[in-house]
Amino acid sequence: MVKLLRKVMHINGMGRNINVINKRSDELKVGVDIVSRADVLVSEILDSELLGEGLIPTLQHAHEMLLVENPLVVPFRATTYGQLVESTSLWKLHDLYTNEAKASDGIHLVPTGLHTILRVKSQQYAMHCDAITKEIKLLSEPFKIFEFDLWKRPDSHGETELQIKATNDGRVNAVVSWWILQLDQEGTIFYSTAPRWISSPINTSTRGWCDHWKQCVWFVEGKGMPICKGEEVLLNACHSETSISYNLNPNIPRTEVTQDNLHTEDFQLILPPERIAIYGDGEWRLCMLTAIRNALSQRAEPLCVVADDSVFSTICIAHLSETAHVLSLFPGLGDRGAQYLETVADANGFSMDRVEVLRKRKTCWTMDDTHQKKVDLLIGEPYYYGNDGMLPWQNLRFWKERTMLDPILSEDVLIMPCKGILKACAMSLPDLWNSRRSLSKIEGLDHAVVNTTLGACGDLSPPKEGPCLPFFIWQCGEIKELSEVFTVMEFDHSKPISQCHGKALVEFTEPGICHGFALWIDWVMDVENSIVLSTGPDKRYWKQGVKLLAAPVTVGTKGFGRTGECCSTLIEASFDPSSGEVNIQHTFS
Template sequence: MKVFCGRANPTTGAVEWLEEDENYDYHQEIARSCYADMLNDKDRNEKYFQGIRAAVGRVKERGERAIVLDIGTGTGLLSMMAVTAGADFCYAVEVFKPMADAAAKIVEKNSFSDKIKIIQKHSTEVTVGPDGDMQCRANILITELFDTELIGEGALPSYEHAHQYLVEEGCEAVPHRATVYAQLVESKRMWSWNKLLPIRVHAEDGEKVVVSLPEMEDCPGAPTVYDIQLNQVPFGDFTALSKVVAVFRIDFSKPVSRASGHHTVQLEPIRSGRAQVVLSWWDIDMDPSGSIKCTMAPYWVQTASDDIPWRDHWMQCVYFLPNEDLVLQGESVDLTAFHDDYSVWYRLQKGRNDDAGIDVCVERPVCCCQAHLLWNRPRFGELNDQNRTAQYVQALKKALKRDSVCLSISDGSLLPVLAHHLGAEQVFTLESSAVSHSLMKKIFKANHLEDKIKIIEKHPELLVSSDLEDRKVSLLIGEPFFSTSLLPWHNLYFWYARTAVASFLTSDVTILPQSASLHMMIVEFKDLWRIRSPCGTCEGFDVHIMDEMIKNSLDFRESREAEPHPLWEYPCKSLSDPLEVLTFDFRHTVPEHVLRKEGILNLLRTGKSHGAVLWMEYHLTPGLSVNTGLLQVSNEKGYCQWTPHCKQAVYFFSSVTEPKPLTSNHSAVAYAIGFSPKTGNVTMDFKLLN
């Protein structure tokens, strides 16, 4: 059956109706999943196998049959481990139909169909009995229901139901327990991901300060955790105010409750400072003795000799406190972790050693200032980047005149405030959503500009002359930034918006930025290549079906094949020089003809060519640019530094395999890059040359 799906094109802003089959959403979910990463996580797989062998062994020592329940089986890997370890039978539960189908094929391929039953249901719908999905309760419970926050994939409700209805009392569980750890830190960099800091602008009539809205001061922020690769955050970017403490534990072999709760630990600050952020992670013990441990601890917690496994499916958590609070060395404070059935959040209390007053914080935090609804964490960092702001201030000083009528087109941008402070006669800002309109209205009011800057809540194509008070725009500005953008070129929506408002511009209008360019470089990733690496075999089991499944599902329609990734979290080295491949001139309207460039890019360094990285650079005025990608190639080895505020586009080559030291299979890459103005799509094709 075919269906038609309406989808807003991030680049053109137009709604497109695309014909899809009924499994389209499934395909997209598989494409964005981490199945390959998990299957290639050797440390995870080995620890699970060890824990499963030990659990089966303990059951057999008691003279019992080993009946396994595997919740969230995915590929069926853990179930196959259990049977290999001697389990008599395994019930493998998987609610996601395409994965359940794949698991059935993989189990059959590995000749385990007689001992593994795939149940395509949510575990809370599974029944036990002669006519049920399971003939009897299991005495071994195996799960992999965890995310970076541990409980974010619904582990607690699933465990609660399983203990009530699906497993025997006192069952063996793999993993056996989990421990959540936390560390209190001060970090200017991380705090800039959560609050809008004051921005100072030097104008002709003195210094102006752009302030945040009052509601943001005590706003708890975005309700979701910020999961990042903490191993890529330099130790100098934060100051530890406490030692690492165990906040709470969950024993999976005993009944588990999904009820909301809290756990308080007393901290003894190891130094004085501003408590701003809680860094958190967890580890799991695969056996009761704790001798088989899988940990997410970052590098500064583990010993120097540890070979820290790389993972992208489990990372570490950054939790922001509602406001910064001064803590003093030697004066204890209480850190409380709250949780509901899916989320964790933290609060800090000073001078309390009991749970008095705790109940006021049990409610899951929700943004009350609206800024966290419009701006994600990287966007906060971008707005707080003083060097970036300085580029826009310099460009505006060059472009502005006393009689300038300015129109800003970006989502929730502070450029209108900067333009006003730097002397624009009249400033209009186009906000296409009710959230951005409401937020900017509050920011303008906090800066006493509610009567100075006019907000127009419209899409560009709906603009009429009266919206601009019948005036012509002499300066059109944009960062550009749009909240719907995923890939670097999606912000080219500014070009389409500029074209839509062309009739309202003066003949000598200044466009800022005046142009943009798309850049490309061939890289070798240290670890990121693993997420698209073939699975083939895993712990001796044939799981190649997943390779075909992932390959067939990689249909990133926004770019044809590129994927967005924040490369500051994923080290890589350049194998080629960066190359400018396409330019987009905003001083003119969007052309009708396709922009295209073909050529050959020579590889200058040895290494494995994992893929191409693409990013945008915006040219504000002659000599002033803002880069959204490569900042520099740091040394002769080619290690790259990337802007932390944006995601870059990564095109993985089809032959992604584990790199071999000091070898290179290719000496050049042939490329063809095209931009279709009609669709807004960037298409690309690459061929590795010997």
């Protein structure tokens, strides 16, 4: 970043006016790095939660060690706001216990009495709440939570209690929060991250969609808290140096208590909200259960290996078959996964003498690892703990694991999923494209020199191509599908991992501006192709890969396209097993 800064300074003729110090601010010393205490502080150490990038400790050090008394500070003040909401979409992201009970399939990831053993971390989650506006019921007016005067030393910790009156009947599933910056001392310049449903003079600016600052969501435990219109509830809010947390309790004691307060456990397995929602999804569970049951019916006393971090698959196999022996690799969960299985085994009707978690990672497996028995069933969702923010094809790690296990697989081994299919769709993504476009002049300063390093699309120097980026398509602002979903290439898991190539000629079905392609993998669980688990844009709990075009292309439909409009595109892709990368090329016609 220092190198890029110096390039920008040089190209704008400012090299002599600015002294760049390649240090953290809390490493600076007056009289060594700077000649005297500073009169002005400018900072942008903000994340969606406001405090997560270390705003408080950084400003504490600055006020104590680097600044004069009563300095000029930009931003001058920051205020956090919140609102109580009801939302089934948000509720599904954390209440696995209730959603699993609806599935009624006999699999208990969160058994009765162990309601919080598998849960999300208690924290604020950044999210584009505008994308689910129609699925949110507002239960209160917006309320102010914390005000941080940045012109003076901020406190490390703070606490407040708020009496909030309900404006609707409903069930509080979450607290949606945002912040507003007052940038100048006079109070004439503001910036807000409020959702679009908030109507205020501050929020009527032309601020567009951005990916770096979103709203935040704090989940209310369990099924949430029922409230009636006009009722007052008590919200306790606390902030540390880097985060804000909430505790919501009614003023009047109720007979209904959220199930998470009934029992506590010393051990908890923490998973991301999207993984909790997947495990609570009845359709997904039925597909996995059916595929595993069908596979087990073909083997008498199978040796089954779960190659990924799927606790659901391990429990499902052990629950469905009394004769199956299960080896779970749990490459990410490790000992935590093993402890979790031991805790829920009784509730799922199996004993740990039939389930083994291999605690060591190996590059080559032998019969010694499987007690001299060949593997009959190799399974994955695929899901790898810690891969949640990565591109879809990173889960082809399952194919790599399958190849490593090849020496111990039986000749008629059943592999699930038996293949992956790379799918794609041409998309109009104006908000996302603009947020990743190359830079030019910003407030009169030429920044184009940074594009070779930072640019993802726009005026990039050929032959530089923009990378594929992981995104939840449904959170990408304005979106529109311009083509049918098409297959790019397939990954055959019945064979060891290898290079793959594929291409498809795609005709546009909708006119518009094409900004790129959404890509994802559909996992085919059985050789009959009857059970397919999609991770596409219509599925909210998986990130897709997005290949942004260097420049947007105007497209039309075949036979109706106007002069200059493209009616089709040729997509070519290749998979490199050594790097795990998928390379995408496109030609419009």
